[in-house]
Amino acid sequence: MRLIDELKRRNVFRIAGTYCVVTFAFIELVPNLVDAFGLPAWSTTFVFLMLALGFPIVILVTWAFEMTPEGLRRTEDVDQHRKVILSSAKLGDYALLVAIIAAVGYMSYTVNMREGGSQMAGMPVINTVAVLPFANLSVEPEQEGMSRAITSDVRNRLAKVASLKVVAGPASQKPGDDEDIHAIGKKLDAPVVLDGSVQRSGAKLRVMAQLIDTENGVQLWSKTFDREMADMLVVQDDLAQSIVDDVRKIIMPPAVSDAEAQDAGSQANKLLNSGRSGLAQRTEASLVAATSAFEQAIMRDPKSAPAHAALAEALLLQGRTWETYGQMPLADAVARARPFANKALELDPKLADARAVSGLIDLASGNTAAAIASLAKAVEQKPDLAKARLWLYQAYAATGRFDEGVDQLRKAHELDPTSLAIGLNMALFLALSDHRLEADMLLDRLDALYPDNENLLAARGARLADDWRPADAIQLLGRANKANPADERVRSMIGLAYLDLGAASEAAQWLDARDMVLLAQGRPADALAEARKRFAADPADQARVFALADAEAAAGHSKAAAALLSPFEALSNDGTGPLYGRSPLAMPALTLAGARLALGDTAGARPLLEGARTWLARQRAMGFEHPKLVYLEARIDALDGKQDDAMDALRRAVSQRFAGVSVVGWDPALASLRARPDYVSLVADLDSDRLRRRARLKDMGLLASL
Known part of the structure; x- marks a missing residue:
């Protein structure tokens, strides 16, 4: 007790408390000064160490010296029974107590804000990201291609995120082993980098991705994705999109000012309206922008049902079909x-x-x-x-x-x-x-x-x-x-359009299905080889099955064509189903009917021809009347042995500006007409007309040669 009384008398407790309050203030202030004056990162640590070393020195000085009315004196020179009482001593004690309580309260508040309040404040705005090549951790070196493909896909999808700049591929190649993350960020001018690895074991694929702050090396996000290997392209698309979706949630920059963001509901409505204008345009770029707007609207108002519905629409319309508008x-x-x-x-x-x-x-x-x-x-x-x-x-x-x-x-x-x-x-x-x-x-x-x-x-x-x-x-x-x-x-x-003009070389530059070009050129054997190659690449693609059947029929392989199309017959009836669902210019039911007629199976061909007539009648009953339908009528009549009716329909289709003239010369359905002089004359007239139109196209600079 005598020691405590002596410490009180010499004001050691008071000075220690004051020193702690002042030290705390410096610790809070120094990081701001370091940022403001551009001082090195170790400056904060240096100041903290100096303040820590100063504490025992201050305590020793306080013990060894006392403040008296005559000034600072050594303790042994002061009368031990003479107590120094300054007029403000009690007030100072109370002030010190209040300061300590305030400091402790502030420390608790800042710790809570750092731990839990960061979600309210949100991430700092990140406008640039670099995607480093994903490492191949698989045993097989050939899996390196998979790692590169996933890296490229992630990079391309991130580049479509509004307001986000992605460092170009060559600039973000794998750094050297001796480069730290801070140096990488400085070299690429990127505040964050996305890194990862790909590992395959049998039918299982594991991809790990992480987002790192290049300033301090802090890992902002990481996740492991496990997938079963089935269709590699589907798995790759799924993984890349999943990674991008997660990363976008972390680094998505706000699209509005802080003043506007004060009213979350109002801002969500503004974003919703902005996204709807992108939906109305129906372009791939506008749909990507609309998706971003709807996502931000949901971030501001998670209970907005209209925003969720609009986001679903924007995502779906980015699918890759003839009815939608994207490449997903x-x-x-x-x-x-x-x-x-x-x-x-x-x-x-x-x-x-x-x-x-x-x-x-x-x-x-x-x-x-x-x-x-x-x-x-x-x-x-x-x-x-x-x-x-x-x-x-x-x-x-x-x-x-x-x-x-x-x-x-x-x-x-x-x-x-x-x-x-x-x-x-x-x-x-x-x-x-x-x-x-x-x-x-x-x-x-x-x-x-x-x-x-x-x-x-x-x-x-x-x-x-x-x-x-x-x-x-x-x-x-x-x-x-x-x-x-x-x-x-x-x-x-x-x-x-080029193919209908007879411009085969230009058509081949635009069409993936080269077998169509080869058929139009009168090269059925080459067309069949191309169709077989495309079919082998994806045998499950129904369109490629039908294209191969057309090529087999054009090459005179009726049995092969019938074998390809017969399985679809059970799914088709009375003018409905896959055999009737294509264009009038390429209806698989007629290809199958023609193949069976060539094989002598008239009874097997009859229901198919009747189904085609039913389909045609249904179109006309609904008000559709188009030259393509007239041409379909000519195909059905030709297969049905009604050559005069077929020629009449064919002339009507051409007179009504039938656009698909490239098929007339090779269409297997019209094979029974090819010996007729009026058919030969009609084809010659079509060829002359196409030549005149090609000449005009060449004058416009849209055709290399006639």
């Missing part, structure tokens, strides 16, 4: 979209938009019955929801119920005449119904609303090609291709 595998697009549609319905079961997009996902998945049920329910909930009626039309069309579907399409167009998606579907319907002038007028009106839109350019180019104006079509389709070079639909339309 459709299965991936469906898998990514469905959880958000389900969440939207969970948040608001009465939201018609959520019900509608759920139906669209079912349609994309091939479940047309569920799609029709959901979309009909959405229309019932909200009769003026135009897009629900559009998708219901598409669902009805997928099941051959055009009469019901067309009513929905017309109503959708009445409700929203400015919608690009609805307008494009309406224009196509009008053109197929032989209302070509109305279709062109509608496309012109849309062009005023959506100038230079790549989808509209493609639709207008397709209309010109369909109207047998290939030179003008190629010009417009070329502009669409320039806007989006990855769109396979546009490339195919350009290739087919």
Whole structure:
């Protein structure tokens, strides 16, 4: 007790407390000064050590000296019974006590903020990321290609994230082993790097990815992804997208100012409206931007059912099909979209938009019955929801119920005449119904609303090609291709336009299916070899099966063609099913019928021909009247032995500006007509017309040679 009393008398406790408060203040202040003056990172540690070393010195000085009315004196020189009492001593004690309590409270507050409050404050804005090559940890060195493919896919997908700059591939090659993460970040000018590894063992694949802060080496995020190896491309797409989705959540920069972000609900609505404008454009870039906007809206308002429904729509429309607008595998697009549609319905079961997009996902998945049920329910909930009626039309069309579907399409167009998606579907319907002038007028009106839109350019180019104006079509389709070079639909339309003109070399540059070009050139053996090669690469692709059957039939291999198509007969009946679902120019049912006739199986061919006539009659009953349908009539009659009727239909198709003239010369269905003088004369006239059109194309600089 005497020691404690002596410490109190000599003010050791008071000075120690004061020193701790001052030290704490310095510790909080120094990091800001280091950043402000650009001092080295070790400066903070140095100051802390100096303050720690100073503590015992201050305590020793306080013990050895005392403050007296006459000033500072050594303790042994001061009367031990004389107690120093300053007028402010008690006040100082209270002030010190308050300061210590405040310091402890502030320390607790800052620790809590650092540990738990960081989620409220969010990550600092990160605008640049470098993707380092994923290391191959597999035993087999040939798996290095898989590591490079995943790295490239992740890098390309991150590059599509709005407001994020990704360091180009060559710049972010694997650094040397002696480079630390800080040096890598400085060299690449990237605040964060994404690194990882790929390891395969038998049928199992493990990918580890991590996001590292290059300033301090802190790991911001890491995750291990395990997958079963089935289809390598599907697994690669899934892994890359999963990594990008997680990384985007960590580094997504805010798209709004701090002042606007104070009102989360209002800002979420602004982002929702911004994303909807991207949806309306229906381009791949606008859909990516819309996805980002919807994700940010959900971050600000996680209970927004409309934002979840809109995000599901944006993700689904990025699938790679003829009806959607992106390059994502459709299965991936469906898998990514469905959880958000389900969440939207969970948040608001009465939201018609959520019900509608759920139906669209079912349609994309091939479940047309569920799609029709959901979309009909959405229309019932909200009769003026135009897009629900559009998708219901598409669902009805997928099941051959055009009469019901067309009513929905017309109503959708009445409700929203400015919608690009609805307008494009309406224009196509009008053109197929032989209302070509109305279709062109509608496309012109849309062009005023959506100038230079790549989808509209493609639709207008397709209309010109369909109207047998290939030179003008190629010009417009070329502009669409320039806007989006990855769109396979546009490339195919350009290739087919060149092919109809007889420009085989140009067509081969645009068409992946070279067997079509070789058939048009009268080279069935070469076409068959190409078709077999494409089929071997993906035997499960139904389109490649049908293309191979066409090539086998054109080469005179009727038995092989019949063997390829016969399995589909059980799935097709009365003009419906896969044998009847393609273009009138390439209906597999007629290829199978022709093969059976060549093999002497007239009875086996008869139901197929009747099914084709039923399909044709159904199209005309729904109001469709198009030169392609007239050409289909010629094919059916030729196979049915009605040569005069076939020639009459063929002349009518050509007089109505039939665009698919490249098939007339080699079509196996027309084989029975080739010895007729009127058929030979018609083909010669077509060839002369194509030559004149090629000359015009050459004058326009769109053709290398005649």
